[in-house]
Amino acid sequence: SNPLSPATAATQLPVVIAPQPSVLKSTTSPSSSLPITCGDAAKVGQLVSKPHQTVSSEEGINLEEIREFAKNFKIRRLSLGLTQTQVGQALTATEGPAYSQSAICRFEKLDITPKSAQKLKPVLEKWLAEAEHWNQKGQQNLMEFVGGEPSKKRKRRTSFTPQAIEVLNSYFEKNSLPTGQEITEIAKELNYDREVVRVWFCNRRQTLKNTSKINIFQIQ
Amino acid sequence: SNPLSPATAATQLPVVIAPQPSVLKSTTSPSSSLPITCGDAAKVGQLVSKPHQTVSSEEGINLEEIREFAKNFKIRRLSLGLTQTQVGQALTATEGPAYSQSAICRFEKLDITPKSAQKLKPVLEKWLAEAEHWNQKGQQNLMEFVGGEPSKKRKRRTSFTPQAIEVLNSYFEKNSLPTGQEITEIAKELNYDREVVRVWFCNRRQTLKNTSKINIFQIQ
DNA sequence: AGCATAAATAATAA
């Protein structure tokens, strides 16, 4: 199976979120002493903080339920290793109109009206459950479901221009351990500091080492 | 009590992390087909991917156990709403020498030697358990334990005037990487917070990079 | 309704 998920029966430390887990980011700041303007478009995050009003009067919406879901949604999303952007894009692809990163963000923060939240909740719930289902079958399946690149590598930090990197890489391919003389020449050609080029090769070798984690013979 | 933790008995959707949760970020890219140079200082992330070697031969270290812990550590940390920086700072305060954000990052990514990981694991385990304990008693207690501000609010988003942006851009054109001294002067001239100006340059460099990246065909 | 981008967080070159 997935090399990232070996055959050990269960996690050694089963992660069970505490009965009353904290909000991931204390975004719904409880210390906010601003008066709740329960006017035309009060947000869930505001309403739910009112102790006795857990059900939106007009709509018959269980705000408490939504709040719990929003909280759990974030944790489950993170457990799957997904970003708000990924969720938004995937939803846009599968569910129809458009779900921007902003929309996911605002849902998680409950910075939306109860009506919007109520509408969005089942969509997210269904999608997340499906995503978790695919994840069971391996990370690759999840990423396929999400629609992102299966293994989009994080771009390496660099202060070099793309052109320079291309040249450096071509040199590196030929010889990953250039001599001092060669380094000097490359630096001159690219018009970079010699020391910078030397360090680039060091880090490049380092990266190679660190990224060559997977045994090529190990078919998942 | 805490307005964030109302009296509802339990979470409606108890978040139980799946038996085999995925790594949060797919950092250990499985597609890498580079040969493993099992040299002097193989990292846990490297070693653990070798199917039959779950125990480091020399050290008697259970790599699989460490990997599971690292994975769960991240999820549990996020569930508590803590950042790597917070963990590092708190550990530095309570446990002694120094645990930087980078150190936590590297542990979670297992970009460290088994020996280091083995040494760090119990420290993190103990600390995290304690943090979870305090969290049970309310978010405030957790934040107190962590030592950070109870509810550090996100800075309000700054709106630059068009004039200010014009000036900033002209500076950026001349030098996209101003020194601390220069930043201070620019901030003073424009009457903006120094930090705000610094971040503006960071983001501006980012934007430039992202837009100039479009025409790169590095399709392998 | 969502884009553009400021701010915050994580990863990594030095």
Next chain:
DNA sequence: TTATTATTTATGCT
């Protein structure tokens, strides 16, 4: 490790 870049999240705005 430490500074800085890369990435993600959050929000001002229209």
